[in-house]
Each structure stands twice: as structure tokens, then as C-alpha cells.
Amino acid sequence: MAGVLAADPTLADFDKAYPLWVHIVKAVMLFLFLMLGVVFGVWFERKLISRMQNRYGPNRAGKFGLLQSVADAIKMGLKEDLFPRTVDRVLYLLAPVIMVVPAFLAFSIVPFGPMVNLFGVQTPLQLVDLPVAVLFMLAMGAVSVYGVVLAGWSSRSPYALLGGLRSAAQVVSYEIAMGLSFVAVFLFAGTLSTSEIVAAQEQTWYVFLLLPSFLIYVVCMFGEAARIPFDLPEGEGELVGGFQTEYSSSLKFALIMMGEYLHTFTASGIAVTLFLGGWRAPFPISLWEGANTGWWPVLWFFIKFVLTFSFIVWVRASLPRVRYDQLMSLGWKVLIPVNLAWILLVAGVRSVVINDSRMISLAVTGIIVVGALAIWMRFDTVNQRRKEARKAQVEAEFEELSNEPAKGGFPVPPLDLPHYHRVSRP
Incomplete structure (x- = not known):
């Protein structure tokens, strides 16, 4: 592409024969980023919502409550793992794994930066890229819904089954709208590769050129990740806990929560990559010649990622849950x-x-x-x-x-009753 910096990776850079340890190092770095992101993301969400609601939030476990998520993880790991009698044990154990693994795979196509020097080797700061990378992300999001459906079905509980069916219908409707919101990006970028889509946003981010697509994606992002106001598969007010009703607070429950957070991270990363310029520096920092080279782009990507995640938390603290018919009508009719x-x-x-x-x-x-x-x-x-x-x-x-009170109604006096003035006694 004309005008693209030499440091920008292309699909050809991912076809080079890098040493095996380079791929292992990048995979470990991505794994640590996601795992630590879940730990601190839970703490950050609690603290941010608490500040919005004029309270402190976690402030006992460690300084500023930083160890609260660690304490929760230890509690879930040590808590007794219960199995209801009627569950299908194989699918009951497999469902949380199916929810987590596709989320890790979907984040592998997100570019964190340009070509960097990684222990003496010039390599893209991205685990993998494909000519159809965005479709791969959509496919992983569609596969993860099988975990929700299997969790509901294997529990043999009516509440869990209804939650799984809701998730299936919700993902089908919002997956279509989300895929359509990417079409405009493909038309402008001329590619489905995430690294080349970031390169195509060198002059102008697509959030400005394709604002309607971005707004539609934001709405679909909440439906895809099942976050408030679209967390209908859980709906504790009507389904007790939805698809996870029969999962005790053990490692299986921890995997389910991790899967939901990872899908939220993936949605935020895709929003940054496709619409917010990816790892490119915002204006006026972009005027600096070295802003988009070296390891600096990792900082710009992280700032955009945190701001996007903060917006998701803000929406959770601000909006109530919608009705299920409203959710489906919004997806299919609007x-x-x-x-x-x-x-x-x-x-x-x-x-x-x-x-x-x-x-x-x-x-x-x-x-x-x-x-x-x-x-x-x-x-x-x-x-x-x-x-x-x-x-x-x-x-x-x-x-x-x-x-007609005889039909079950309430007797309501007519509105045109005469008005009697109170007569005071002598």
C-alpha cells in the first residue's frame, strides 16, 4: 500500500520461517496478557462501578483491594466441586472449556504493534494473521456459544436450558448484524487481514469514515458478549442464573466467568483494530515521527483497549436489562x-x-x-x-x-361523581 510505513507488517511477514521459540514467546506473552487482564479486569470493573455508585469497592485484600481477584480465584479453586445427580458429566465438564478456548484463539489475530525486535529477531507483534482473519474471529465467537448451550442442556435444569436456548438465539441474530457491520470495513480496506486493516487506517480511522458501522458493532458487541443490558442468557431475575445455574462456585464456574471476560476482551480488541486505528497513535501524538515504531504502539493499543473496556463497564453501571423480545426485535428489525x-x-x-x-x-x-x-x-x-x-x-x-368486576376486574368508580363539599358543624 502506498504511504504505509516500512515497519507495518503485511501478510507476507507471517509466512516467513521464524524460529519456533519466537512463536512460543509470543503465545506466552498473549496468554499472560489475557490471564492478568482477567484478574485485574475484574478488580477494575468493581472499582469503577463502585466509584460510579459512590462507594469504595474492594479495599481489604491488598493495597486498594488489588488482591481481591486473587482471593476469589483461590476460593474457587479450593471450594468443593459439586455434581448434581442428573447432569451429563462429560458435557457438563466440557462446556466451560469450549467457552474459554475459542476466546483465546479469537484474540490471536489481534495486532498489538508493528514489526519489532524480539530478542534479535524482526517479527510482527501479533501471534498470527490470515487472509480471512476477521472471519476466523467470527467463527470462534460462534463456536463458543456451543459451550453455553451444552452447559444449559447438560445441567438437565429448566432454567439452565432456557438460558442456553436464549444464548443460541441471541448469538445467531447478533452474529449476523456484527458480520454485516464489518462489510463496510472490508470495502474500504480491501482485505480481511487485521494487520492490513490497521495499515489501511494510517490516514483516517474508520470510526470517522464508517461511524454507523461502528455504532452498530458497539450494540452487537454487548449482545455477542452477553453483557448488560443484553445478558439475557443469565437473567437471574427470571432464570435464577441461566445456563450456569447448576455450576457451583468452583473451577468450572471460574472458567465460565473467564470465558465471558475473554469474549469481552476480544470484542474490545476487535473494536480497536477495525475502527480505532489499532496500535496507531492518536492525533496529535501521531505527528511524532517515532510514535508508530518500536514498542510505543503497544502503549497506544493498551490505552484504547482500556478505554473501550471502561465504556463497557460504564454501560453496565448505567442501563438496566432489556426484555428478551426487545432484544430480538432490535437485532432483526432494526x-x-x-x-x-x-x-x-x-x-x-x-x-x-x-x-x-x-x-x-x-x-x-x-x-x-x-x-x-x-x-x-x-x-x-x-x-x-x-x-x-x-x-x-x-x-x-x-x-x-x-x-365488570364479575370478570375478574377491579371495581373502579366513575370519574364524573358529584363533588360533595364538607359541611362544618356549628
């Missing part, structure tokens, strides 16, 4: 149609830039925009009519029951 219209618009704009027949492209783009607006207005009108009809129906039913 996110997917808007995504399709936006992709058509982006494709039209790209054809204007690339092709010579600009008048035809402009006409096609105009037709797409007008058609999308017409569909949206039609959808909004029909939705408003349905709401008004439903409201009128509820009011009519309420009035009928109020006036």
Missing part, C-alpha cells in the same frame, strides 16, 4: 435492515471513487439512499400504528374489566 441499507450506501460511494462512470454511480447511490429512507419511513409508520393499536386495545380491555 440493526440488520439499517446495516443492509448502510452497506448499499457505502458500496455506492466506493463505486463513485473507484469507477470512471461517476454519473451512473451517483444515480445508483441516490436511488439506494432514497429507497433506504423510504423503507425506514415505512417501517417507522407501521411500527407507530402497531403501538397505537396495541395501546388502544390495552385501554379498552382495562376499561372493560374495570366496569
Whole structure:
């Protein structure tokens, strides 16, 4: 690509025959980053939510409560591991593993920095890259839902089974919307490789060029990671604990919690990589010539990663859980149609830039925009009519029951009763 720094890795750099120890060192570094990230991420989330709610949070185990997550891990490791009698033991044990392993694999395609000198070897600061790296991430996210479904089914509990089915339906709907939000990025970058997508954002981050795609991805990110306000597979208010109801606070439960956190980390890392410039320095730091070389980009990536994770925590502390029908309606009736219209618009704009027949492209783009607006207005009108009809129906039913206590309603006095003034006694 024109204008790309020499330090930027490409797909060809991952085909080189590096020594085996280089891959082992990078894999260990990634593993330590994720494991320590889970430990300190739990502490950070507790402290941040506590400050938002005007309380201290963990402040007993270690300085500032830093060892609270370590204490929780020790407790889970030493607690008695219980097995309900009716569970399918093989699948019951396998489900937490299926939730954790794909999360580790999905993070392997996230670039942390450019070409660096790792103990005398020039190598990309990324474990692996593929021509279809983003599709690999989506595939790992889809595989992890099998762990949730198997956890619910193997528990032989109605609450756990309902939680697993909810997770399956939720992932199917939001996986489609998330995949569509990446299409605009592919059209602009011309590749599905994460390292080359970061290289394509040298001049402008895609969060500015493709803001609707970014906003749709943010919503889908909560649905994919099952975080509040979309944590319906757990829903303790209605499903006790959802798919993890029958898992005691032991190592299996710890693996489930680790899997959820790792999926949150993966969603944050993909957001930084595809829309926030990856490891590239923000303006005005990017004006410094050495900002995007060496090990400095690791710092920029980490700052963006922490800010994205803080936004996820902020949403958890601010918004309540939605109803399940609202969750599914948002995915199928809003996110997917808007995504399709936006992709058509982006494709039209790209054809204007690339092709010579600009008048035809402009006409096609105009037709797409007008058609999308017409569909949206039609959808909004029909939705408003349905709401008004439903409201009128509820009011009519309420009035009928109020006036007929024999049918189970409550006797409500009419509103036009005469008003009697209180007469004071002499």
C-alpha cells in the first residue's frame, strides 16, 4: 500500500520461517496478557462501578483491594466441586472449556504493534494473521456459544436450558448484524487481514469514515458478549442464573466467568483494530515521527483497549436489562435492515471513487439512499400504528374489566361523581 510505513507488517511477514521459540514467546506473552487482564479486569470493573455508585469497592485484600481477584480465584479453586445427580458429566465438564478456548484463539489475530525486535529477531507483534482473519474471529465467537448451550442442556435444569436456548438465539441474530457491520470495513480496506486493516487506517480511522458501522458493532458487541443490558442468557431475575445455574462456585464456574471476560476482551480488541486505528497513535501524538515504531504502539493499543473496556463497564453501571423480545426485535428489525441499507450506501460511494462512470454511480447511490429512507419511513409508520393499536386495545380491555368486576376486574368508580363539599358543624 502506498504511504504505509516500512515497519507495518503485511501478510507476507507471517509466512516467513521464524524460529519456533519466537512463536512460543509470543503465545506466552498473549496468554499472560489475557490471564492478568482477567484478574485485574475484574478488580477494575468493581472499582469503577463502585466509584460510579459512590462507594469504595474492594479495599481489604491488598493495597486498594488489588488482591481481591486473587482471593476469589483461590476460593474457587479450593471450594468443593459439586455434581448434581442428573447432569451429563462429560458435557457438563466440557462446556466451560469450549467457552474459554475459542476466546483465546479469537484474540490471536489481534495486532498489538508493528514489526519489532524480539530478542534479535524482526517479527510482527501479533501471534498470527490470515487472509480471512476477521472471519476466523467470527467463527470462534460462534463456536463458543456451543459451550453455553451444552452447559444449559447438560445441567438437565429448566432454567439452565432456557438460558442456553436464549444464548443460541441471541448469538445467531447478533452474529449476523456484527458480520454485516464489518462489510463496510472490508470495502474500504480491501482485505480481511487485521494487520492490513490497521495499515489501511494510517490516514483516517474508520470510526470517522464508517461511524454507523461502528455504532452498530458497539450494540452487537454487548449482545455477542452477553453483557448488560443484553445478558439475557443469565437473567437471574427470571432464570435464577441461566445456563450456569447448576455450576457451583468452583473451577468450572471460574472458567465460565473467564470465558465471558475473554469474549469481552476480544470484542474490545476487535473494536480497536477495525475502527480505532489499532496500535496507531492518536492525533496529535501521531505527528511524532517515532510514535508508530518500536514498542510505543503497544502503549497506544493498551490505552484504547482500556478505554473501550471502561465504556463497557460504564454501560453496565448505567442501563438496566432489556426484555428478551426487545432484544430480538432490535437485532432483526432494526440493526440488520439499517446495516443492509448502510452497506448499499457505502458500496455506492466506493463505486463513485473507484469507477470512471461517476454519473451512473451517483444515480445508483441516490436511488439506494432514497429507497433506504423510504423503507425506514415505512417501517417507522407501521411500527407507530402497531403501538397505537396495541395501546388502544390495552385501554379498552382495562376499561372493560374495570366496569365488570364479575370478570375478574377491579371495581373502579366513575370519574364524573358529584363533588360533595364538607359541611362544618356549628
